[in-house]
Amino acid sequence: MKKFLYLLLGVITLSACIDEEEYNDNARGNFEALWHLMDEHYCFFTEKDVDWNDVHSRYSRQISDAMSSHQLFEVLGNMIGELRDGHVNLSSSWDVARNWSWYEDYPDNYDEKLIDHYLGTDYNISSGMRYRLLDDNIAYMRCPSFTNVIGDGNLNEIMLHFAAARGLIIDVRGNSGGLLTSAETLAARFTDDELLVGYMRHKTGKGHDDFSEMKEQRLKPSKGIRWHKPVVVLTNRKVFSAANEFVKYMKCCPDVTVVGDATGGGAGLPFTSELPTGWTVRFSACPMYDSNRQSTEAGIAPDVLVGLADEDAAQLRDTIIEYARQIIGSH
Numbered sequence: 001m002k003k004f005l006y007l008l009l010g011v012i013t014l015s016a017c018i019d020e021e022e023y024n025d026n027a028r029g030n031f032e033a034l035w036h037l038m039d040e041h042y043c044f045f046t047e048k049d050v051d052w053n054d055v056h057s058r059y060s061r062q063i064s065d066a067m068s069s070h071q072l073f074e075v076l077g078n079m080i081g082e083l084r085d086g087h088v089n090l091s092s093s094w095d096v097a098r099n100w101s102w103y104e105d106y107p108d109n110y111d112e113k114l115i116d117h118y119l120g121t122d123y124n125i126s127s128g129m130r131y132r133l134l135d136d137n138i139a140y141m142r143c144p145s146f147t148n149v150i151g152d153g154n155l156n157e158i159m160l161h162f163a164a165a166r167g168l169i170i171d172v173r174g175n176s177g178g179l180l181t182s183a184e185t186l187a188a189r190f191t192d193d194e195l196l197v198g199y200m201r202h203k204t205g206k207g208h209d210d211f212s213e214m215k216e217q218r219l220k221p222s223k224g225i226r227w228h229k230p231v232v233v234l235t236n237r238k239v240f241s242a243a244n245e246f247v248k249y250m251k252c253c254p255d256v257t258v259v260g261d262a263t264g265g266g267a268g269l270p271f272t273s274e275l276p277t278g279w280t281v282r283f284s285a286c287p288m289y290d291s292n293r294q295s296t297e298a299g300i301a302p303d304v305l306v307g308l309a310d311e312d313a314a315q316l317r318d319t320i321i322e323y324a325r326q327i328i329g330s331h
Helices: 002-017 027-041 052-060 069-081 112-119 152-161 180-190 242-250 319-329
Strands: 089-091 124-126 129-133 139-142 168-171 195-200 215-219 231-235 256-260 268-274 280-289
Touching (some): 027 069, 027 268, 027 280, 052 069, 069 089, 112 139, 124 152, 129 152, 152 180, 168 319, 180 215, 180 242, 195 242, 231 242, 231 319, 242 256, 256 319
Parallel strands (some): 139 168, 168 231, 231 256
Antiparallel strands (some): 089 280, 124 129, 195 215, 268 280
16 A cells, blocks of 8 residues: 555645746636646656647637637637546536547447346445355456445455355446555455556656656555455456556456456546636646556556447346356366
8 A cells, every 4th residue: 555655645746846837817828827737747648649739729729818718618628638538627617628538439348237137136335346146156346436445354354255256257347446545455355476567657847758767566465365266357448547557457466367348548647736717627647557668548458358249238148247257167
């Protein structure tokens, strides 16, 4: 936990490194404030392949002193939407500008009705996770979010409950993130050794490529009950941020297979600032990488690509869960 607490503190410390210029609280001033803030501190221009100077030229022509606050908000929201980053948002009192095309342009590969069918009504609940033993003695855990604190006591009880199971399915489809510490706490149950799971950097200057050296991210094994049987992690495009990191950690753990669709990414720790008008801006500030030093901002590919088939869904069968059961059953 200390390692990832340090990562979060690194984002907080970033606020002390930003020299805020003075911009007027009018349409032009807010436009320039937002563009320069992103230009100097956003961390994924290379990954996004966006010409930010061209963006300035195109959107600057849309700014006028006569425009209303709502019109300005729309233009600024469209501008940052060019980055196609789920961690980039502009918030006012009436709306949040966002771009969700990073998952909206992809199939869901998830159906809540099917999950309800597999879980039934006699499942257990702990730290926001629903779990039960399926009829073939395979454990199933549905983890829809990491917004809840996942404690060691919770996980000890879950591991004991599944002690006789043949293997474990962890379903994080649709998990848009939350607490990095919760993602780490869960992943730490699946290794007996300290693992190098990735790297991170932080901005050191205003240039798009001004970054520190890569610092290691290491996953330490839990001191609680650890799992030593096959694990299959189920993913789809809506797996984002801390959940994306969880998948990254799990791909480094032994006897783990990731099944489903590529994740949605979100590999930048977010930082929050404010425009002269008071609108809040959130953006990716510290990039994170996998154990091969490759960016996971665009997502993490599964070990086995499997989609949800309509013919299976019509029979209340989840194609991705069934594939996971086959993997565990083959051990």
